[in-house]
Structure formats: C-alpha cells, structure tokens
Amino acid sequence: MTKILDPTIQEYIRTNINADLPSLLLKKSPFPEVTMQEIVQQIKGKRVAEKKFPFLLKEGIIFPPQINLEQASSEKTAQYKADLLKGEKFIDLTVGFGIDAYNLSQAFKEVTLVEQNSVLLETVKHNWDILGREARFISGQLEDFLQDNEEHFDIIYLDPARRNQQKNKVFLLEDLSPNILDIQDRLLAISESVVIKLSPLIDLKYLLSVLPAIFRIDIIAVKNDVKEVVIFLSGRQNDQVSCCCVNLESGEPPFTYIIGDEETAHAEYAEPGKYLYIPNNAILKAGTFNLVSQKFNLKKLHPNTHFYTSDHREGDFPGRILEVECVESKDIKKKRQFNIISRNHPLKPEEIRKKYQLKDGGEHYLIFTQSKKGKIILKSV
Template sequence: MELIDDNTRKFILDHRNDDVRRLALAADKYSGVDVRMAVDQIQGWQTARRKLPSWAATDGIVYPPHLNMEQCSSETTATYKRMVAADDGNGPHGILVDLTGGFGVDFSFLSRAFRRAVYVERNESLCTIARHNFRMLGMDNAAVVNADSSDVAFIEGLPGIIEEQFHSADGKSSAEKGTEDTNDEVDSGVQNHIERLAKVPESATAKADNEVTVFLDPARRDSYGRKMVSIRDCEPDVLALLPALSRFTSTLILKLSPMLDWHEAVREINAVGCVVAVDKANMVPEDDANADGVGPTKDGKSLFTVSSVHIVAVRNECKELLIVAKNDRQKTLYGGCEHDCEPKMYCVDDGNVFSCSLKEAMEHSAVALATLPKGDGGDVTTYLYVPNSAVMKAGCFHVLASHYAVDGVGPNSHLFVSGRMIDGFPGRVFRIIAVSSMNKRELKRSLAGVKHANIATRNFPMSVEVLRKRLKVTDGGDVYIFATTVADGSHVLIITKKAT
C-alpha cells in the first residue's frame, strides 16, 4: 500500500525547508497534492532534523502528526536506551520485544542491539507506518505484530508468535545477519559510562539466541488526558503483566515518566511474586503455580528484581525514567551474573553520569549542614554546588554529599557548599560573592551595583517573581541569586557568579 502518492512526495521534497503555516494557508494553489499530509511530513522532517537526525537523513521516512513527533524519544535518549539494553547487567541479548511500539523510534534504536526484534502495536495505522519506516531504515531483523499488549492471553502466547515470525527452513532468519549501526554519536561521558557497564567476562556476554528482553513504554495519561502518578495506573498495567512475562522474559526495561515516584515503582515491581517452576527445555512453567498465578514465591523472591534505575536528563531537563528488572529464574537458564550485580542508580545528564548503589539511593539519610558566613565572606572562597535535574529527581543527596565531601546549606535546600573546586560534580558550580539576610540594609549593601540577576528559590517563602520585584532587579546578567532557608531556619540570599 502506498502511504504517500508521487505528487505529494515530490511536493514534500521540494518544500521541506519552507514555512508550513504558509503552505497550509496556500493549500488551494496546489492541485493534486494532499497538502495536509504534506504539511505533517514537512513539519515532521523539520522536527527530526533537530531531534532524530539519522531519521531525517533517511529518505522515505513517514512521520506522524506534530504532537506525536514532539512527544517521541529523541535520538540521544533512544541511543542511551539501546546501550543500556545491550550492556546493563549481562550484556547483549537475543530477542527484543517492544510491547508498546508507537511511532517506533525507541524500537528502531533498541533493535540494533539484538539479533531479532518484534514490534507490537495495537494501532493498525501505526503498524503500517512502522513496517514502511523499518524497511527504509534497513531493519532486516525486525517483525511487526498488530496486537494489544494489555491482553494477558496475547502475552502468554508471545513465545509462539516470536517463533512464527522468525522461523525459516534452514533454521536461520535475516535477523541473524544483523544490521549496521550508522549513528552512534553519543556524548563521551555517557559512552564512558556504558563502557564501564560493558566490562564483564566473555562468558557472561555469550547469550543464547532465545533470551528475551521486553521493552514497555506504558501510556502515562488516562482517557481524560490526566497524568498518572503510579505505575499501576499506566496503560498497559505492567504489574498485571509480570506473571505472564516472567515465563519467558529475562530482562524487562520500563520507560516511565520522570513525574512518577521511582521509589514506589521499584517497590511495586520487586513486590510482585508468583510460583513459577521453569522447564529448561521449553521455557514454560510447570504445573505447580498457584491457581491465580499471583502471590509470593515459595522462597519469598519476586518475579523480577530491579537491577538498575536510570534517570535521564538532556540539557538539565529530566526526560525519562528507565527501570531495568531481571528475572532470576530465566537467568539460571543462560548463566548467572559473574560480575558486580549490585542494583545501581544512574543519574545521567548529557555527558555527566553520577551513580551509586540502589540501596543507598532508596535510603533517606540526613546531610551534614554547613554554617554560611554572612556578608562577603572575606578572603575565604566558598563554592556553591547545585545538583542537576537527574540527581534532584533521584533524591540521593546524602550519597552525593558523602561522595563529593560537600555540606548542605539547609535541610531541604538541596544546595551544597565546599571550600574547594570539585571537578566532575553532577550539576552547576558557582563562586559565592556574598550571603545576605532579608534585612533591607544588608540587602542594599550586598546587592550594591547589581541591576540584573538570575534568581532561583529553594525552600523559600517567596516566588521568584515576588522576590525579583522586592530586590528591584531585572532578569539576566552574570549574577546568580539563590534564595533559600539555611540550617538555623533563617531566610538568606546566596549571591554568586559562575565558577571558572
């Protein structure tokens, strides 16, 4: 089936650098052209140049409406997911199953790390577009399945569907030839992080062809457009699918909204249990499961155990929460983990990666607090450290403070100070010029000559707008003011400039 006719395709190529609003207003001028389709495709390509350059460089890609393009993964985050799927824990896997295919951006990048890959999507139109785009991208290892992944019966039948999709007379499929990865430009900091993950014994990375990794990106809004705050409220309900998935899935990768409480998501995933005895020959459960298939295991272990949490930010804006969980029963079929298997937390912001044990990140320990000198600080140089958005979302401030030997400004400020310049801190670094109370005379002295300033508030009773009016400064300039509450409960302004 032709998705775009020849006239419209030529129009798209001729006008893809034009203003789409003007093209839409002049639609009557272009007879024989599906202008609405053309505008969607031109706008999609223009977005892809910024967000998905490898797709934009591929002729023939069909794009979804603009809103879908804005909401889909970027090349940066999709590439990071591919590397996590390939190298987190035990290394590359044999089969990828994406149960929430959507536009297929994540799938197209993830599939490069697998010998075979199955895209599942309940929207038939998206499946048609996906088949076309995967062919344009040269994804010979991919199969497209139009089905509803929220149907437990479908999940239970997935092993048979996978076999059917890739079966051939000689026992091999085109997937075994692999596909060439032509766009691996990732920030060096993230690349180094992935290389550290990949340093595992060769025996741990020799994976069986039948080992299955399942990727799920559940919808975070209900039918009324309201955002969901619990993994259980997302669609499909991942927790409800875990018993069926545990029968054949070795690794589960969940892409969730950074708005979700990752602590609660980890607890919920680890809490789901089921009595499942694995038949090693056929990868199916024996008949000793509980009647409902749900409940704690005989040995008290969960179906899946979270092995890593990744909070991914781009330019200091949190984009995704990734949770990777391992199935201990499936792991016994392919060989256990022979390197450090302690669950980890990774806070990723462009080239900066801060990691710690997941156990530490789940704890809520107090941070040692500093006493800030009032006034200009004299001859003592003090630096202010502001964690990036990924660390802020993780909330592991006690681990951060211990690792970098910094002290907190206040109990809930999430600002830190040190007398030394620290290389590689996951966030921004400023040099403190002065610390002022809210006393008018002191403010006047500390802000003498300051007409422009960038203002941020942390655990402070005024909004930025109200404080800016009170201080009578306009936005911008090279001065950065952090308004916060310090250890003794008083409100102060920390006046800084960027550290060089």
C-alpha cells in the first residue's frame, strides 16, 4: 500500500491530476511496483477530496477505491453531525473510509473503529497516523464484535452499506448490511444513543414504523441537495420524535418540528402576492407542507403546489424568497435568459425552454405552477 507514496510516483500523480483518466488507464504504468489502476485510484481520490473532504488533501494520504469514496460522507455533513455528539467513548461499527469517524470522534476520549474490509481499515489507520489521530482499530465483522463485546459506549455510529450482492442500491433497513432490524436491540444494550446514517431516499413513515426507539431524525441537505437522513435511537422511552431539516452552506435557518404536528396543521390558500416562498429540499423531503404555512403565517397556492405567498416579506424562512409578478404566456419574449422552475405543472423545465425558446440561467426566474384558480406563470422582479 505504501509503495504509492514513493516521491517519484506522487509527483507523477500530481502531474496527471487533470489527465483524462480513461486514456491514462490504457497506458502502461511507468513504475513496476504499482499498477496504472492504483495510480488512477489516487487521482480520483484527490479529485473527490477537493470538493468532498478537503481536510484530506495532505501529503501522505492514501485514497480507497471509488465505491468507498461514493458512500463516504462529505466533510460538511460530518462536521454537522460532530457538533451534535460528545462523550467519553465512541465507536463506529462500519468505519468505511472514516470521514464520519474522524469528525465525530473529535469530542470523545476513547475511539474504536470496526471495519470488515481489512485493506480499507489499514488505509484508514495509515491516514489517521498522518492526521495525528489515535483510535483502536478492529478488523472483522461487526456481528462478531457485538457478540463478544462487553463494553458500554456513549455513542454508537453506523453507516450501513447500501448495495446488495448484485451491487444494486437498496434502501430498506432489512436489506442493508448490516441489517439494522436484526441488531437494534443489541446496539441499544451497549449504548444509550445509536446514530445511523441512511439514504436520502428512505421513507420517514417507514422508519417510524419499524424503529420504535427513534427519538430524532435529521434531514441534511448541502446547497439544497439532500445528502442523508440521520436517525438517533435511544433505549429510553420516547414520547415524541423531533425532526430537524437543515440546508448547509445556504445561510438558511434549520426547521425543527415534532413528528405528528403536520397531521394537525392547517394551511390557508391564496393567489400569488408580492412574495413567493420556495422551501428547501430538506423540508420537501420531510413533507411538512401545512406546518410551514402555519408556522410562518404564509398562504399556499394550491394543495399540491408547495409554494407559499404573502404581501409582506417574512424573515428567517428556510428556503428562497422571490419578489414576483404574474405574467401571461404571450408576454414571454423569446431568446431571453431565465432560470425555469416547474412545480405542479404539466410541462418540464426543458419543455418550457423549448416551447418559449428561452436560454437557461441568468438572474431572473420564471415559475410555472398552479394556484387554486389554475395554471399560472410568475416572473421574479
């Protein structure tokens, strides 16, 4: 593994950091001790690290295969979770590439990392040595660890593998590796708090139906792209479950509510006023459409249009606020540049651009949607 760290090979990697990788793979490695596949793996890793976890852009860091890079959390989402957790003893039972473990474990005195892939664990151990971070590294199946373990931990963290043996993506807890439903009781027997990272596509109602120990759900987006759903389990009796929707790197405030509040919330409806409110995608994932209307004193346009409106600007809204005016389709001039938004409307953005011969981008928006009176077009001003 450490052969890739030879200064000459590292210089070759730096020189080819922007090279066309398919073409590079067709070449023979200039170094007999490493393959071109290993070189390209490091180039891919550095490229991913630039955007996803820049703290690993240090001399001596080794990157794993692509599949491990894909499932690894970003530095931003890992830091968000790290701010929520602290204690004496932390364990990550599915350490993977260790991005979450490195960030989450900062506020703990004792750190244990379990990983079934021994090669990947060696990579993590090497990188943690470079970063100056200590831990106990255990290579093996987490089921074996849980069977033999007698320790108690303040926090248990898991990021289950979301691909089956056929390499297809899976989402249900019983299809993940490990099967969370099979081990949840054992986890809660050795920790008062279990934190599990899940796919952003997981259904919240399904989670609540199969995991009675949930006391908190966080829906984490970065720049309006929902990246993960994180659930918190506790062995203590939970009378209510809170949900926190966050949109990192947006400057928007988090939106927190109690599961069940949506069922009792009521929305009022109105035609578009001066301002249009577009909730961020973390809130759309949560499905708290009436609660948003009620909490921020906004009117909805339509039961199936999750846009809101008011004549006076309401601050601290977790999403975009646009000053708008209604326009007719005949007034849309061709060849103009707009960001197109289509919600609860028969035409998709690309179809709208083609129909009206519009260019994409610019500072202004055209919003194609519906109010209770029918289809409408709004333009930002």
